Amino acid sequence: MFHREAGVFKTSYGADMALYPLPIAKWGVAAFAGLFIAVAPLTFGEYYLSLLNLCLVAIIGALGLNILLGYTGQISIGQGAFMSVGAYTAANLIVRLGLPFWITIPAGGLMAALVGTLVGIPSLRIKGIYLAIATLAAQLIIEWTINHVTWISGGMQSSIEIPRPSLFGIRLTTEAKIYVFLMFFVVLAIVATLNLLRSRIGRAFIAIRDQDIAAEIIGINIFRYKLYAFAISSFYAGVAGALESYYLGIANYEQFQLDVSIDYLAMVIIGGLGSVLGSIFGAVFVTLLPIATRWGLQSFGHLFVSQADLDNLIPSLRLVIFGGLIIFFLIVEPDGLARLWRNIRNYFRVWPFSY
């Protein structure tokens, strides 16, 4: 049962490159996947599924940003705008051409990738905080464009209603059905990211992040791979935006404003830069922490103050606690929640014979 390794005995490249070298990890992941893919939609209540659905959309967006920021080292404050590109592309294709979701969602991703590539062009010449400002400009330009070009936004209110996707004649109307739908894309995104990162492209990304001059010297075409990173990252964002629109039944540009980009940045940094697991942790953490703190405050608050004061206090206190916890976790482990998890795992890996 507690089968652990006692040294490195790998005899093939395949074993060395395996995503989960230990059987316990493989079975653990399988059990976890089973719980969330099969058990959750059947047993969880509607409310809890809606929480998970919000997390699932965030996970895809965070994965995309992590490829760019965590693996390639290119900062972007335009995630929200790339999501809106995906959302409006999908929405227009559905409403005008009546295309099914399995065309509109990839199409949304591709359009976002195209826009992302354009936005990525300055990354050849500028780095770090300068690039952040360039992507911020992209965020504002895209917001403005969607707001003003009614051909894209579908009218004065800049919102397009989207019918629910249907699959094999079943309209995905309940939270559970949508959950399975979203989960399919999340699994796809996770597996794709894990494999991307051990491919030639992924290794090039990491080389560029660690030292771009060295990477260029060993023959990596920096410009091309930086644009790849922007394209892939924006593709994820576009898919996440399209999925969010499908989930909410509407594409609305106010869903994808600057604060959303900042939220995604927070997810990736808190979760752990350069870690797939970290993106998942970060997305879940940022989505659920405000809700968890509210629950906590509502449960305890009555002991201390009246209901009217509590209503007044919770929203502000929640922000304070949210901010405080982010600082706390970053002080405890600057490399994010993923690193925290790895430390815990490593501790128990040799437990109780750690000497």
Add this chain to the structure above:
Amino acid sequence: MTRISIIAAALVVGAGAALGLAGSAAAQPKKIVIGVQCDRTGATQIVGTVLCPAMHDYFNYVNANQPLAGYTIDAPEIDTSYKVPPAVEAYQRQKQEGAVIMAVYGTPQTHALNERLEKDQMPTTTPGFGIAASADGGKYPYLFPIAASYFSEGAAAVKFAKDQLGGSLKGKKIAYIYIDNPAGKEPLPLIQDLQKSEGFELRTFAVPLPGVELGAQVLDITQRYHPDFVISHLFGRSPSILIKSLKQNGYPLSKAVGLVWASAEADIKAAGGWQVAEGYHTMQFAGAGDDYPIRQAIKAMYAKEGKTVPATMDDTVIYNRGLFEAAIQVEALRNALKLTHGDPPTGTDVKKGMEEIHDFTLGGLVPPLQITPTDHEGGGYVRIFKVHDGKLVPETGWFNAYRDLVWQQVKAAEKTE
């Protein structure tokens, strides 16, 4: 040591969660749940911090003094910070808690929840924001804007300008200054329609978000365009800046009207005080000021409980809007309970109750609404108040204008939605 403290913290959190669960399980059986979404934090917090306490005050007042037949009102509130995902979570949470009517806050939130509201048959009030076309109850059966939509406000503003300028707008110049987002642009097609039929000259001045810099627009208006009337549709900090800069540039404020979100006491104070804003016109969908029986009753309620009256009540414009929204909701519940003869009402019952609200005025605070299954806006009534002598004085009675043109816009908006 650290491990002990972690375990202790986990135990405390667990106990708290258990307490919370026990609390909700042991609640009284006869209660009606109103789900309130709020924005006490986030972009629009100047509204939420006043509006939501007002709603709770009204619900408490009803529970204490005019209870619903056999029920108490329970109004759990969730803060969404004007973001969409928290609004979805809040909606599901309050639905789970058994809400039969909801108060959503924010236009994107209304858009995002609309489909769910319809599926779950959850009547929802969205006064002063939300989907403009939702005035049409046939198309949006569970959305109740109850207050004048931006279309109605635009029409009323033009009508007001016409009355102020001597009954005709022919050859007059009107400036429309607005925040450059969907909400700001919404009244524009209607005003353009009116421009053709009334024959005035119109120029529009867009203010980019967040709207704290409008020097160029104001100079353009006051020094180059010289309009006969200014209609402003601004939010947040910008109304106060507009008032201040119009004043500085010598434009008479009595020739300016602000639509409903450019019209609170906070805007006047931020503009430099009542003296500066003297003469400025504000448009309201709920009565402003202190002279309403319900406000006195709530103050008496605080006095009886031995508490001081909260400062939020001084912001009468927003506070009264909270009373307005809460009062309409309670009235809908009363009508619904009549329909069910005292049985717990469902969302559909409350919707029917809402559609039977006629001439419920709450001592003049609420306009003479006529909500019907087809008109969820209730007629689109507004009232203009004027800044005079340190308070808001009514300048007109409740009125609406150009209803046929407004409904044309509603129908047109339905097509593009």
